[in-house]
Amino acid sequence: MENIIEMKGITKVFPGTIANDNVDFNLLKGETHVLLGENGAGKTTLMNILYGLYQPEKGEIYVRGKKVNITNPNEAIKLGVGMVHQHFMLVHNFTVAENIVLGMEPKKGVKLDIIKAIKDVEKLAKKYGFNIDPNSVIEDISVGQQQKVEILKALYRGADILILDEPTAVLTPQEIEELSVIIDNLKSEGKSVILITHKLKEVMKMSDRVTIIRRGKVTGIVETKDTSIDELAELMVGRKVKLVVDKKPCTPGKKVLKIENLQVKDSRGLPSVNGVNLTVRAGEIVGIAGVDGNGQSEFIEALTGLRKCESGTIILKDKNIFSKSPREIIDCGLGHIPEDRHKRGLILKYSLFENSILGMQHKMPFSKRGVMDYKKIREYSQRIIKEFDVRTPSDEVAASALSGGNQQKLIVAREISKDPELLIASQPTRGVDVGAIEFIHKRLVEERDSKKAVLLVSFELDEILALSDRVAVMYDGEIVGVLDRADADEQKLGVLMAGGSLQKQKKEVNEGE
Structure with missing residues (x-):
């Protein structure tokens, strides 16, 4: 098979880091090639170079055997290279068709020919x-549908080399299956696909070859059929990784969270959470399983x-927190790992030390009478950065x-270090690598074992089954x-997630009473 892409010595x-260190990479025509590595290993940087978003200090790029100099995405697109970024680049109040043709619109005179655009799409x-x-308007469709729009946008521009950056990070299991079929269809059309990911099960299912990058260097190139999940994990992290969570049986204590008949509306004013009852006790992890869009986000936002x-x-440690402010709820003993780290978890332009105290900035020892104590803040941030292995040249970087x-x-470091009575972990490992998943899972179990209550929301059934002591399933806004x-498995949960019922399971939804 011929090389369609060659990157040599990239x-x-x-500042402060070598993102790619003399990296070689090649893509064969008609293959799916995975770039595998930890977060920060340099995978996306390498593909941003291929797509013209970054310029390398040294190295050469060949497309279909011809040496090229790709200085911007327009040049990449002309060469047939398309990229679907992890955070989609769509105009949310435009339709699907308008987004796909944007910048290459069919015209009727000087105006957009919307009828032709729709037919073309x-x-x-x-x-x-x-x-x-x-x-359909982008803001009204699912994340999985939005990803399809991004793929179609690249194909509309003539891409026969597709780069998909963390394509399954925000997809449900069903949407991941759909993506796998889409990739097979693209290959059958003669397209070549590069997947940037760290999800090992999907690597084994979707790829033909794998290039592993660790800390900017290639540590291995393997044929998927000749490798295993354990081998890939070790090449990726540089050590053997425990892919199974070590967890002793739980011994639940007193009720920490008690929810009764909770009703919440979505942003359109429609019912989203319909009479939810749930209890979480000290010393247990309760998992919320369900397909995205069944009220989980609104449920957690309400809590x-x-x-x-x-x-x-909503009772948290004998205090009614119903409709209290976020600050009041935090002060009652809540920690929250939000599902969207950019929208809810961080202020991206702020430094790490500033982000490390969000939610606590008004408290001693970080401030006194409204005056910030930056010495104490820096001491705290440096301690939790070290303890939780946050890889950064400094706590001063944004x-x-x-x-x-x-x-x-x-x-995770900030929320656990608050020592909360209840930790809500919503999609806690979304978009993180196997080494970080192992670490985060370990810390969540440690919270449980230290008699904290943990409410876990995840679309990853493997994660729900690995961590939870009890599993509640949300469908259409209801538990x-x-x-x-011990009674839960993928098949039973799948039935409930699809709106079915289990005749054998006649337990009250407010389990734990």
Whole structure:
């Protein structure tokens, strides 16, 4: 098979770090090639160079055997290279069709020919088996559908080399299956695909070859059929990784969180959480499973004071926190790892030491009578950065400078270091690598073992089953079943997640009473 992409000796330096250190990479025509590595290993940097967003200090790039100098994305697109970024670049109040043709609009005179645009998008979507409505507005469709729009946008521009950056980070299990089929369809059309990921099960399922990068250097190139998950994990992290969570049986104590008949509306004013009852005790992890869009986000926003509750009761350690402010709820003993680290977890332009005390900035020892004590803040930030292995040259750099996984570890460090009575962990390992997943899982179990209550929300069934002592399933804004971990498996949870019922499970949804 012929090389369609060759990158030779690529070196890229940022202040304080070598992101790519003499990296070689090649892509064969018609293959799916995974770039695997820890967060901050240099995977996305390498692909940003191929896409023209960064310029390397040294190295050469060949496309279809010809040496090229890609100085911007427009040149990459002309060479047939398209990139779907981890954080989608869509105009949320535009339709699907308008987003796909943006910048290459069919015209009728000087105006957009919207009818032709819709027909072109329908034809393209049908060709690749995408079930998507060109007239839908982006803000009204699921994350999985938005990803399809990004892929179609690249294909509309003539891409036959597709770079997908962490494509499964925000997808449900069903959407991941759909993506796998899409990639197979693209390959059958003669396209070549580069996946940037750290999800080992998906690597084994979707790829033909894997290039592993660790701290800017290539540590191995393997044929997928000749390797294993354990080998890939070790090449990626540089040590053997425990892929199974070590966890003793739980011994639940007193109720820490009690929710009764909670009613919440979404941003359109429609019912989103419909009469939820749930209890979480000290010394247990209760997992919330469910397909994205079934009220989980609104449920957690209501518990944390980020969304108004319509009715019901929320008791945290004998205090009614119903419709209290986020600060009041934090002061009652809540820690919150939010599902969107950029929107809810960090102020990206602020330094790490400033982000390390968010939610505590008004308290001693960090401030007194409104005056910040920066010496105490720096001592604290440096301690938790070290304890939680947040990889950064300094606590003075902006949070935006960190990789996604290190941003997530900073949030986990901050929230656990608050010593909360209840820790809400919403998608705690979204977009982080296997080494960071192992670390975060270990810390969540340690919280449980120290008699804290943990409420875990995750779309990753493997994560729910690995960590939870009880599993509650949300469907259409309701808790439709609560299972003890010993009774829960993927099949039973899948039935509940799809809106079915388990005849054998007639337990009260407010398990733990």
